Amino acid sequence: MSEHLSIAVDAMGGDFGPRVTVPACINLLKQQRQLTILLVGDKAQIEPLLSRCPAYLSSRITLVHTTSVITMNDKPSYALRNLQDSSMYLALGLVRDGKASACVSAGNTGALMVLGCSLLRTLPGIDRPAIISAIPTQQDHCYLLDLGANVNCNAEHLLQFALMGSAMVSAVEGKPSPRIALLNIGSEEIKGNEQVKLASRLIQEHGSLNYIGFIEGDQVFSDRADVIVCDGFTGNIALKSSEGLARLIAGKLRKSFTRNLYRRLLGVLAQPVLKELQQQIDPGRRNGASLLGLQGVVVKSHGGAGRRHFEAALSQAVTDARLNIPSRIVEQLEQQLQQQPT
Amino acid sequence: MSEHLSIAVDAMGGDFGPRVTVPACINLLKQQRQLTILLVGDKAQIEPLLSRCPAYLSSRITLVHTTSVITMNDKPSYALRNLQDSSMYLALGLVRDGKASACVSAGNTGALMVLGCSLLRTLPGIDRPAIISAIPTQQDHCYLLDLGANVNCNAEHLLQFALMGSAMVSAVEGKPSPRIALLNIGSEEIKGNEQVKLASRLIQEHGSLNYIGFIEGDQVFSDRADVIVCDGFTGNIALKSSEGLARLIAGKLRKSFTRNLYRRLLGVLAQPVLKELQQQIDPGRRNGASLLGLQGVVVKSHGGAGRRHFEAALSQAVTDARLNIPSRIVEQLEQQLQQQPT
Numbered sequence: 162m163s164e165h166l167s168i169a170v171d172a173m174g175g176d177f178g179p180r181v182t183v184p185a186c187i188n189l190l191k192q193q194r195q196l197t198i199l200l201v202g203d204k205a206q207i208e209p210l211l212s213r214c215p216a217y218l219s220s221r222i223t224l225v226h227t228t229s230v231i232t233m234n235d236k237p238s239y240a241l242r243n244l245q246d247s248s249m250y251l252a253l254g255l256v257r258d259g260k261a262s263a264c265v266s267a268g269n270t271g272a273l274m275v276l277g278c279s280l281l282r283t284l285p286g287i288d289r290p291a292i293i294s295a296i297p298t299q300q301d302h303c304y305l306l307d308l309g310a311n312v313n314c315n316a317e318h319l320l321q322f323a324l325m326g327s328a329m330v331s332a333v334e335g336k337p338s339p340r341i342a343l344l345n346i347g348s349e350e351i352k353g354n355e356q357v358k359l360a361s362r363l364i365q366e367h368g369s370l371n372y373i374g375f376i377e378g379d380q381v382f383s384d385r386a387d388v389i390v391c392d393g394f395t396g397n398i399a400l401k402s403s404e405g406l407a408r409l410i411a412g413k414l415r416k417s418f419t420r421n422l423y424r425r426l427l428g429v430l431a432q433p434v435l436k437e438l439q440q441q442i443d444p445g446r447r448n449g450a451s452l453l454g455l456q457g458v459v460v461k462s463h464g465g466a467g468r469r470h471f472e473a474a475l476s477q478a479v480t481d482a483r484l485n486i487p488s489r490i491v492e493q494l495e496q497q498l499q500q501q502p503t
Numbered sequence: 504m505s506e507h508l509s510i511a512v513d514a515m516g517g518d519f520g521p522r523v524t525v526p527a528c529i530n531l532l533k534q535q536r537q538l539t540i541l542l543v544g545d546k547a548q549i550e551p552l553l554s555r556c557p558a559y560l561s562s563r564i565t566l567v568h569t570t571s572v573i574t575m576n577d578k579p580s581y582a583l584r585n586l587q588d589s590s591m592y593l594a595l596g597l598v599r600d601g602k603a604s605a606c607v608s609a610g611n612t613g614a615l616m617v618l619g620c621s622l623l624r625t626l627p628g629i630d631r632p633a634i635i636s637a638i639p640t641q642q643d644h645c646y647l648l649d650l651g652a653n654v655n656c657n658a659e660h661l662l663q664f665a666l667m668g669s670a671m672v673s674a675v676e677g678k679p680s681p682r683i684a685l686l687n688i689g690s691e692e693i694k695g696n697e698q699v700k701l702a703s704r705l706i707q708e709h710g711s712l713n714y715i716g717f718i719e720g721d722q723v724f725s726d727r728a729d730v731i732v733c734d735g736f737t738g739n740i741a742l743k744s745s746e747g748l749a750r751l752i753a754g755k756l757r758k759s760f761t762r763n764l765y766r767r768l769l770g771v772l773a774q775p776v777l778k779e780l781q782q783q784i785d786p787g788r789r790n791g792a793s794l795l796g797l798q799g800v801v802v803k804s805h806g807g808a809g810r811r812h813f814e815a816a817l818s819q820a821v822t823d824a825r826l827n828i829p830s831r832i833v834e835q836l837e838q839q840l841q842q843q844p845t
Contacts, residue, residue, distance in 0.1 A: 299754050309688055312696045346651055346739040349576075354654045354736055378743025382751040391740075394696055397688040398737050399744040401720025406745040406784070409724040410752055412641050413783050417776045424776065431773050434759045434766065441755050442748070 165195045168263045168478050169255040172202030173230045173248040175267025175464045175471070179203070182267070183210040185471040190218045193479060199261050201225040201252040227251055231268055233464070237275035249273060253280045256457040262482040263458035265449075265475055267466055273459065274310050274452065281457040284487060286494040289314075290454035291322045292393070292461065293329060295447040296400065300384045304330050305344075307393040308400055308450060314392035316359035319343065320367065323360075325453040326388035327370050328493035332484045339387035342376035344395060349375075356392070369496050407442055449477030453490065458482045507537045510605045510820050511597040514544030515572045515590040517609025517806045517813070521545070524609070525552040527813040532560045535821060541603050543567040543594045569593055573610055575806070579617035591615060595622045598799040604824040605800035607791075607817055609808055615801065616652050616794065623799040626829060628836040631656075632796035633664045633735070634803065635671060637789040638742065642726045646672050647686075649735040650742055650792060656734035658701035661685065662709065665702075667795040668730035669712050670835035674826045681729035684718035686737060691717075698734070711838050749784055791819030795832065800824045 172182045179202060186198050200207060204226040211219060229247040231240045244250060249268050255261040257280045266273050274290065283290060293306035306326050311318060323341050330339040343361055345353040350361070352375065364372045376386055381399060391399070414435065418428030428435075448470040452459040458481040462474035514524045521544060528540050542549060546568040553561060571589040573582045586592060591610050597603040599622045608615050616632065625632060633649035648668050653660060665683050672681040685703055687695040694717065706714045718728055723741060733741070756777065760770030770777075790812040794801040800823040804816035 297751065299751055312688065344740065346654065346736055346743075378740045378745075379747040379750070381744050382747040394688055395737065395740050398686065398720045398733075398741050401688075402723050402741040402745050403720075403748040405721040405724040406748050407752070408721070409639065409641055410749070410780065410784060413780055414776070417779055427772055427776065430769055431776075434756070434769065434773075437759055438752065438755055442752060 164483075165197070166193075166263075166479060166482055167197045167199060167261045168265060168475070168482065169199040169201060169225075169252040169261035170475070171249045171252040171264070171266035171268055172200045172207055173268070175462060175466060177467070179206045179210055181466065181468050181471050183207055185468045185475060186222065187211075187214050187218060188468070189472055189475045189479075190221055196479065197221040197223070199223050199225055199252070199255055201227060201248045201255070202230075203228050203248075225251055225255070231272045233269050235269060235272060237269070237271040240269070240272040241275050241279055250276055250280070253277060253457075253459070256459070257281055263460065263478040265460045265462060265478045267462035267464050267471060267474070270309065270461055273461055277452055277455050277457075277459050281455040281459070283454050284456055284490055284494070287321055287325070287454040287490070289318060289321075290452045291325060292396075292450045293326055293453050294400075294450035296382065296403075297442050297447075298382050298384045302447065303381075303384070303387050303389060305381070305389045305391070305396055305400065306453065307391065307396050309393045309397035310452070311393040313394075314356060316356045316363050319356065319360035319390055319392065320363045321454070323364050323370055323372070323388070323390045324367075324493050325490050326390060328489040329451065329453060329481075329486050330388050332486060332489045333480060334387070336387060338371040340373045340385070341370050341388045341390065342373050342380075342386035344381070344389050344391035344399065345375040345377065347375065348377055360390075369493070411439070447473065449474035451477065451481055451486065453486070456487055458486060506825075507539070508535075508605075508821060508824055509539045509541060509603045510607060510817070510824065511541040511543060511567075511594040511603035512817070513591045513594040513606070513608035513610055514542045514549055515610070517804060517808060519809070521548045521552055523808065523810050523813050525549055527810045527817060528564065529553075529556050529560060530810070531814050531817045531821075532563055538821065539563040539565070541565050541567055541594070541597055543569060543590045543597070545570050545572075545590075567593060567597070573614045575611050577611060577614060579611070579613040582611070582614040583617050583621055592618055592622070595619060595799075595801070598801070599623055605802065605820040607802045607804060607820045609804035609806050609813060609816070612651065612803055615803055619794055619797050619799075619801050623797040623801070625796050626798055626833055626836070629663055629667065629796040629832070631660060631663075632794045633667060634738075634792045635668055635795050636742075636792035638724065638745075639784050639789070640724050640726045644789065645726070645729050645731060647723065647731045647733070647738055647742065648795065649733065649738050651735045651739035652794070653735040655736075656698060658698045658705050661698065661702035661732055661734065662705045663796070665706050665712055665714070665730070665732045666709075666835050667832050668732060670831045671793065671795060671823075671828050672730050674828060674831045675822060676729070678729060680713040682715045682727070683712050683730045683732065684715050684722075684728035686723070686731050686733035686741065687717040687719065689717065690719055702732075711835075753781070789815065791816035793819065793823055793828065795828070798829055800828060 291307035295302045460478040635648035802820040
């Protein structure tokens with residue numbers, strides 16, 4: 162039986178705030194009997210939503226009241242200095258103080274990064290945290306990092322991302338030796354920018370990772386790698402461009418299936434197929450991106466996540482906390498030190 | 504009536520060589536009566552394919568014989584020094600010597616760039632050529648550059664790409680003032696890396712372009728911009744990741760439409776819709792990426808292009824040559840000089 166766990170939730174984050182976060186929490190509590198939730202946010206907005214909560218669940222929810230919220234327009238540095246009473250800040254503080262094992266927020270990503278670094282600190286040997294998320298592939302899924310936390314990365318950062326990604330995916334997926342690839346514009350050694358080429362050498366020299374070399378953009382959604390590493394600028398562009406293309410295809414299909422009466426009928430018949438497809442390629446289906454490299458578990462939900470998707474982010478946090486991903490990363494890094502010649 | 508035009512074709516480039524390039528040339532000649540083609544490549548391979556060509560067309564084909572070919576594995580610098588008798592080198596030489604108005608190749612992109620720069624030189628005011636191609640959008644299409652010619656770009660290069668893209672799209676699409684956007688990981692001014700932020704300022708200060716600001720990856724396939732500018736690393740990743748996702752979706756759809764007998768039947772009925780979709784989002788449909796910034800028209804075809812797609816690349820070259828895109832770019836750059844305070 163799994164041990165008791167407590168997670169802190171920024172109830173105010175995201176496009177919908179408590180309307181989404183509170184019902185998602187209640188639903189998760191129904192499934193996870195050893196879980197308690199610290200809901201951080203505005204009592205006036207949250208309490209009415211909790212009234213629908215069965216009594217046997219409400220005892221496992223603790224409300225931490227604050228009316229202060231970090232908006233999407235707040236600069237992270239401003240939030241760090243001036244919004245220390247905000248729901249996101251307080252939720253991260255609960256992890257720092259050992260009152261929660263993980264924090265989940267659908268709020269301002271930049272602020273979550275900066276506050277996370279300040280409140281929880283990075284792990285020894287890690288310069289910067291990275292955002293990792295699962296993405297769909299033909300057979301199953303793989304993981305991509307960094308998704309936008311670090312705009313400029315040097316080769317050493319990319320090596321750290323590879324080590325962190327390997328540790329996490331090994332734990333979460335039960336794969337002892339995940340295949341690690343670097344995202345590049347060609348698969349030959351001579352291709353790419355300086356940091357990618359140098360990172361490739363560093364990872365090879367490192368020796369503890371199952372490194373399979375460069376992977377091109379068109380291989381991202383294949384099943385060639387378990388963890389794909391890149392800088393945050395590239396990762397963000399790769400993921401969002403693909404989301405854009407998925408939307409383009411959905412739009413074209415919709416148009417195509419409404420052209421005339423016959424097509425409309427066909428569209429009705431094909432509906433289950435299209436719905437299935439939507440679910441399979443929906444990036445939100447696996448909502449919940451982990452901030453790797455902090456001394457604590459922090460999971461970012463899409464800002465536009467609905468109840469079901471926010472619940473997926475909560476589950477991700479529970480998994481990361483139960484597996485104690487930060488300590489897995491430390492182990493992976495220590496393995497590195499032991500393997501290096503002294 | 505359009506004037507007579509001559510284009511040089513690297514018959515040996517691409518995965519299929521003359522088997523694809525020669526029939527594509529013959530087909531284009533049928534449609535373009537004022538066109539002659541200089542076919543550069545191995546006589547022994549090309550002549551048997553020309554035997555099927557009607558006599559009234561064959562008079563408009565001149566065979567330039569060589570057996571030397573640049574392979575995909577040849578380093579561009581090696582090709583430049585040692586493969587001056589190759590089909591690609593000779594085809595570009597025909598443009599340099601004024602014997603052809605454009606060159607088309609499906610061969611090694613890096614070699615085409617380096618040989619293009621060396622043989623044709625860049626336009627005055629342009630440091631580096633960029634690769635531009637049309638990509639599908641919800642309503643129509645837009646253009647993305649650079650697609651991989653320049654791995655590292657500074658802000659000045661991005662400005663030059665914007666000027667070149669604007670000049671080309673204005674001419675090709677007949678849009679007097681194309682909307683120019685910079686690809687970035689956020690739409691706010693504070694987002695992105697240093698070169699993107701600086702490029703945004705340079706383009707704004709420049710004043711002659713219809714600049715609409717930053718665009719995120721998920722907006723690439725929307726109809727928000729006519730020209731999207733980024734460095735070659737980012738552009739390559741954005742385009743190829745999207746191609747990868749398109750393949751994922753096609754694969755999932757295929758699987759979904761073969762699950763059982765009913766689904767198979769549905770798949771047969773839905774075939775026209777799926778085929779239509781494939782054509783609409785197929786990047787090859789608009790095959791032909793122009794190398795902008797050279798003193799001559801050079802068009803790169805996908806290496807894996809079939810006959811119809813290679814023909815599209817040939818058409819692109821004819822269009823670029825007829826519109827004299829290089830001189831349009833020079834005009835755009837001169838406009839810049841006139842507008843700047845002295």
